[in-house]
Amino acid sequence: MSTVSRRRAKRRARPRNSLRATFSGLAAIAEKPPMSNQKQPSQQKPAGNAPASAISPTRAENYPEWYQQVVRAAELAETSDVRGCMVIKPWGYALWENIQRSLDKMFKDTGHKNAYFPLFIPLSYFEKEAEHVEGFAKECAVVTHHRLKPGTKADGKQGLVPDGELQEPLVVRPTSETIIGASFAKWVESYRDLPLLINQWANVVRWEMRTRLFLRTAEFLWQEGHTAHATRDEAMEETLKMLEVYADFAENWMAMPVIKGEKTEGERFPGAVNTYCIEALMQDRKALQAGTSHFLGQNFAHASDIKFSDAEGKISHAWTTSWGVSTRLIGGMIMTHADDDGMVLPPRLAPSHVVIIPVTHKPETAQAVLDYCNRLAADLRKIPYAGRTVDVEVDNRDIRGGDKAWQWIKKGIPLRVEVGPRDMAEDSVFMARRDRAHKDKVAVKRDEFVATVTQILEDMQSTLFARAKAHREHNTKRIDSRAEFEAFFGAKQEEDGAAAAQGGFALVHYAPDRKVEDELKAKFAVTCRCIPLEGADEPGSCIFTGKPTTRRAVFAKAY
């Protein structure tokens, strides 16, 4: 298109930026009875031009845009100049480090060891498992050259151009089953070498078409566990054990309730025999797959030739598993806990638990207040909490107190503590909790605050979980007919392009059927999230095909 016509088109199509387009999933948030336990500050505008909420637009106005603004305002991450890639900023990375630390401990406690495998996977390795190839082929970054040279007229390029073509292209790992399988094949000879329980913390690349910070980026950080076992049962046990670890982590550390379940065929990991997952419900009532654990059978053992001799000297292929969670968990935390004022961090994973804001605008008391704050910080930092000690920021930056407080609100720090000359005189602090309204502040004696800080944090942790769980329950519905199902989710898109009703979790009798799933996905953007592992069997008949079933499955729109 020429420059002219582009420009003209721009002028014609003026009413763009329908940023405020209303979001029909609004009810989910507007109602959200359990989400606001404190009395609202009755929407009265704070002094000046300050907006009613720190994040604009609000969740009800435009949820996807709200999400992006929270990521930005909380300084968790930003987009980079590299297509589809994000820069994880210190506050966001510290959150990831805390996720890593907590999960890593759980992996070690279940007998796993960390190792590191190459980023580059020879194409020939990748080709070994047919379904695996098919599943990932379309989203691979491929390294084809190993050198650069100055461009020439003949190349029609200036600057540097790739040179030195590789004999065999290298795939930038989208996942590591094949490269780790190659190592496992060498490491495993005897049944005495099994089980082999390995985990890797790494980055992976999947050349996604559409990206969203933390939820889907071309490069992301994750952990991938890979294990090999002598028997099918043992491998299956491992698969489910790690699913349990993920569920435990999600609920007890992230304060994000999850449903453990098994994926249907269409949603299975390419190359897996069974895929299990944890699924969470976000505030806009869309589901998020927050972690997966795969029983790989002997598929990859065959592909990579992972063989061992058993006690009788008979050679057989090992049974393998793989399981992973990624930086997507951070997206899940945002969409589970954050509000219209920004991020809300579950205390056990918060990069920092307490910010102390010295009120030092009177020069004569400034130093004394600051000293008092530093002593308070030092005392707090000695207190053990959630596998580390209480982390404290003393924010004595030379900026206005209001700005300072709001920055920390947006970052989601659990506790804000103001200390001014008046508080110091009474040996008390002025404390605000991020899970309550921002004006809801209480004076607490300093020693009492120090003595109860971990209790307060734990109370916040359980409050966040309870709210999220109530939200999920409020938006989970047992549905027994196709008509009801369709009404619950509505059309795929409204006429104006805005997202349609998100529905929530629908529990329906469903006999797995690829064709049904394809149709539901096309018409309603709804997918079968999983068949829950827990809960009693309940005979019924599939609402789509009438076939007999023994359990209900979970359907939802999903990220």
Next chain:
RNA sequence: CGGGGUGUAGCUCAGCUUGGUAGAGCGCUUGCUUCGGGAGCAAGAGGCCGCAGGUUCAAAUCCUGUCACCCCGACCA
């Protein structure tokens, strides 16, 4: 890969139709007054107008090419 759109200050954008030598808001810096919840006034810094060609006395603006990014679809932790 299809369909649509956009590149101008750190950010969000105006200016382009009808060419005349660069604008606003926010942010940033400085000063004064404010200051226990997002301040006010004043001054200031900051731009190869995505890139390369072309037309013209003159190009952010017109023409040609090119690159990048965004949105919708297919795909997806």
